[in-house]
Amino acid sequence: MFTVRAQCANSLGRAGTLKLAHGRVRTPAFVPLATRGAVKGLDAQEVAGLGYELILANTFHLMLAPGAELVQELGGLHELMRWSGPIITDSGGFQVFSMGHGAVADEIKGRGRRREEEGRILSIDEDGVRFRSYVDGRERFLGPEGSMAVQAALGSDIALTFDECTPFHVTREYTERSTARTHRWLSRCLRWHEEHGPKQQAVYGIVQGGVEQDLRRESAQAVAASRCDGIAIGGSLGRDKSQMHEVVSWATGELERQAPSRPRHLLGIGEIDDLIACVELGVDTFDCAVPTRLGRHGVALVPEPQARWRVDLFKGRWSHSREPILEGCPCPACARGYSRAYLHYLLRAHELTAVRLLTIHNLSFVARLMGDLRAGIEAGRLAEVAAALRAGAAPQDSAA
Numbered sequence: 001m002f003t004v005r006a007q008c009a010n011s012l013g014r015a016g017t018l019k020l021a022h023g024r025v026r027t028p029a030f031v032p033l034a035t036r037g038a039v040k041g042l043d044a045q046e047v048a049g050l051g052y053e054l055i056l057a058n059t060f061h062l063m064l065a066p067g068a069e070l071v072q073e074l075g076g077l078h079e080l081m082r083w084s085g086p087i088i089t090d091s092g093g094f095q096v097f098s099m100g101h102g103a104v105a106d107e108i109k110g111r112g113r114r115r116e117e118e119g120r121i122l123s124i125d126e127d128g129v130r131f132r133s134y135v136d137g138r139e140r141f142l143g144p145e146g147s148m149a150v151q152a153a154l155g156s157d158i159a160l161t162f163d164e165c166t167p168f169h170v171t172r173e174y175t176e177r178s179t180a181r182t183h184r185w186l187s188r189c190l191r192w193h194e195e196h197g198p199k200q201q202a203v204y205g206i207v208q209g210g211v212e213q214d215l216r217r218e219s220a221q222a223v224a225a226s227r228c229d230g231i232a233i234g235g236s237l238g239r240d241k242s243q244m245h246e247v248v249s250w251a252t253g254e255l256e257r258q259a260p261s262r263p264r265h266l267l268g269i270g271e272i273d274d275l276i277a278c279v280e281l282g283v284d285t286f287d288c289a290v291p292t293r294l295g296r297h298g299v300a301l302v303p304e305p306q307a308r309w310r311v312d313l314f315k316g317r318w319s320h321s322r323e324p325i326l327e328g329c330p331c332p333a334c335a336r337g338y339s340r341a342y343l344h345y346l347l348r349a350h351e352l353t354a355v356r357l358l359t360i361h362n363l364s365f366v367a368r369l370m371g372d373l374r375a376g377i378e379a380g381r382l383a384e385v386a387a388a389l390r391a392g393a394a395p396q397d398s399a400a
């Protein structure tokens with residue numbers, strides 16, 4: 001299902017092609033979030049039009065509403081949201097455990113969660129997590145087999161195995177116990193999928209192990225030794241970017257030795273500098289809320305490393321600006337000439353159009369960046385392309 005087309009000579013970076021039930025995906029690739037079955041503010045055709053070939057939907061939210069049975073009755077997730085390309089579903093482990101850990105989501109996603117989404121954990125045991133639904137207050141249960149059953153009903157191209165996303169502020173002993181249980185859940189998920197899962201659905205195991213080097217390496221070895229089709233890297237990746245890059249390198253380094261031909265997905269990472277660094281560390285696909293969430297908060301992605309690649313159009317300094325979000329950007333928002341002043345005014349007026357335009361621009365920016373990194377690997381000049389992007393070059397999508 002995965003072919004490595006080109007390998008960087010000086011790093012673990014590689015360009016490949018994923019062949020999935022609903023089509024192919026060129027990697028490295030960013031995967032936009034369609035958490036509840038929609039990339040917020042856009043429809044499926046618009047997302048495809050921005051160059052995306054794979055999107056990620058959320059098992060936990062979709063099982064609570066509208067429910068896996070209803071999605072199945074309506075023809076599956078692809079048919080429901082009119083997206084004809086591949087879909088990856090997460091396992092729900094991250095969300096269900098976040099209700100208990102609280103701070104995990106903040107650490108990983110960089111921001112607090114809304115109160116009404118929190119729900120409540122009632123109990124955790126070897127079979128999974130019993131919790132109260134934030135939708136209707138009913139008691140629900142999610143464990144390894146149940147997560148795979150929901151993902152089978154949704155009909156995704158890639159299912160992720162059920163795991164505990166170990167929080168950052170826990171002891172080494174906790175991380176060790178939790179990682180061992182995630183490995184037992186991996187075996188249970190693969191067994192369930194072998195007996196009941198859709199044959200054309202790929203399954204990714206998940207590497208945990210927190211910020212402990214030996215546990216990360218052991219976890220990568222355990223997942224690589226399983227029959228999973230691909231491997232995701234999850235959990236707490238550390239307190240800052242340099243630690244995060246180090247933790248990712250432990251996992252990808254081990255995976256390069258143990259399972260070089262299987263695709264690697266990094267969960268929940270998607271800031272510009274992290275995408276560049278982790279492509280060099282050998283990650284093939286990424287999902288993250290950052291580009292779309294920034295857009296909803298009035299922030300546009302621009303090639304300005306010193307400003308963390310961000311410009312906040314909510315700020316008053318743009319109220320008279322005639323410039324587009326980014327000069328020369330081919331995205332519909334910039335190509336049609338909407339000014340920063342117009343977007344600033346729309347944001348202040350809470351007009352949904354501003355959020356849509358910024359989401360389109362941000363996703364287009366990230367798609368072009370990934371295209372440049374892909375093309376860089378294929379041309380044997382990843383280091384040069386990465387250095388230019390880090391120095392503030394505008395992404396061109398040289399792969400298009």
Ligand SMILES: [Zn+2]
Pocket residue numbers: 325326329330331332333334335361364
């Ligand atoms: Zn643009």
